[in-house]
Amino acid sequence: MYKVLITDPLSDLGIEKISQAEDIEVVRKTGLTHDELLLAIEDADALMVRSQTKVTADVIEKAKRLKVIARAGVGVDNIDIAAATQKGIIVVNAPDGNTISTAEHTFAMLISLARNIPQAYHSLLQGEWNRKAFVGTELNQKTLSIIGLGRIGSELAKRAKAFRMNVIAYDPYLSDDRAEKLGVKKADLEEAIAQGDFITVHTPLTKETKHLIDRNMFAKMKDGVRILNCARGGIIDEQALYDAIQEGKVSGAALDVFESEPPRDQPLLTLPQVIATPHLGASTVEAQENVAIDVSEEVLHILRGEPFKNAVNLPSVPAELQQKLQPYQELAEKLGKFVSQISKGALSQITITYAGEVAEFDVSPLSRTVLKGVLSHYLNNVNDVNAPHLAKKRGVQVVEQKTMSSQGFTQYIKVEVKTSTEIRSVAGTLLNGFGARITKINDYPVDVNTHGHLLFIEHQDLPGAIGRVGTLLGSQNINIATMQVGRQMIGGQAIMILQIDKPLPDKLIESIKEINEIQSLYEVDL
Ligand SMILES: NC(=O)C1=CN([C@@H]2O[C@H](COP(=O)(O)OP(=O)(O)OC[C@H]3O[C@@H](n4cnc5c(N)ncnc54)[C@H](O)[C@@H]3O)[C@@H](O)[C@H]2O)C=CC1
Ligand SMILES: O=C(O)CCC(=O)C(=O)O
16 A cells, blocks of 8 residues: 655545555645654655645655655756655656646736736725726737746747737747747847847746846846746846836836745835736646646556656656667666676676667666666665666766677677676577576576576586585475576586575575585575
8 A cells, every 4th residue: 555645735636546546545734844744754655745845855854665756737846856866756747737827827917917907906996096007008019028938938929929929039948940830039048138028937947047037137128128927936036126126127027936935025015016926827727637637647657666757857758769668678677686696896887788679779768777776786775766876976887888789689788797806797688479588697698587586606517516506405495497507618617597486595505605616606586
């Protein structure tokens, strides 16, 4: 049974499926203090949040079983991604479900800002009838500068075009083709800032975008410009905005988000030129249902070990590629596990070589799985998320390469590890109808399946050596399921791989090692 902790308000309908799953216990605890969250997280397998819950490093540290943090929405700035990655916890979001709602909200703010609707309504409620004070401006033929033309920025552009606005956009990742398709003029930041009658930001909050719109930028804007932020507080420097409004440079601002939420004693909210909502961009029935459904499905997939798509701390793998790589996943992990269990010394390098059909794909997801297989021999709680990070942190060099030589197989993966004392390698393939097979250990060709408990023994090729091992195992009632032997030359270096039904007692291992011809023995669990 998996415990899924939900600490922010999520749509009931959106979480219906996960709540009814037989293998899931859903615990809803909203409005927790930080200390209460530290307690509640201890035995949770999954945490589902919106933006209120702050999933800080100490929360992640406290979690003993946490496998996934799911953000029902886009922005993950309330989650310490680095801490989650380090601990191998997958962070997923719901990038698409609230796009339309947030674009519509931004558009509502745009019109409200242009026509002073909130201020006029407020005045009317005070018993006033002041038509002169609320003369607005048309959107028609005005320039809207969009900073960040992603999902929401693009939807906003379409709506602005319908209102006959000139739309220009700055986004470092915007292609000419996409700008043309959207009917948007591509601009650099300075142009977008200088030409906008309305300027709206739709980027994530990152180190690069923090205070992207600062005092310097305000100075370059048109006099009387209007500013919108329905993305994240902090993209616009709030103090600089306040001053620009006071100086008359900016004639109005519409804010859905703040550097600190909820804002306390926020000077901007005392200005009549500022209209604001309490982070309502995604607050529609439809958006909340969409994002809750999306993250619930992701959490179910992750807990059940099934493929998932919206991980924030894993490079995204297109579904088509994921499907093509799926058959190789087991082989990749087992090769990593095998080679690490037959190596001694401090690990310094892992070289993964791909050949044949598999080499035609982007193999980086498979390399992460190989790393997981290798490192899980040395470390606890290694998974595809933290394996590259852990390798780097421990100074293990990872080399991924492709070669034309597939050793006669249609596909071929070889994992070689270099340690402080030796170099070891294990290679394998997928055999049509038989699945993953190990085909080479160091320089010895073998044919070993990738399941169960194995003994890997290095010995001298002398008569009686194999028999003596068999006799000892038999004397302790250990059954040998399959056996493979290989040698370099008669009387020379040789190996045995025995598939046995249960692990060996320590005493028996010692007895086998004492046989004269035996040089080394490794137990391998696959
Ligand atoms: N107010 C609300 O309730 C909501 C706010 N949001 C926020 O809206 C923002 C945008 O969300 P989406 O459109 O879904 O994200 P997205 O990832 O689709 O788009 C972000 C765009 O910003 C661009 N970008 C990144 N760095 C940039 C930079 N330095 N300068 C200019 N452009 C840059 C990216 O290339 C991308 O195209 C996010 O901050 C998100 O958290 C999202 C949903 C609801
Ligand atoms: O959960 C919410 O209402 C906030 C949505 C949001 O800001 C986001 O998705 O980035």
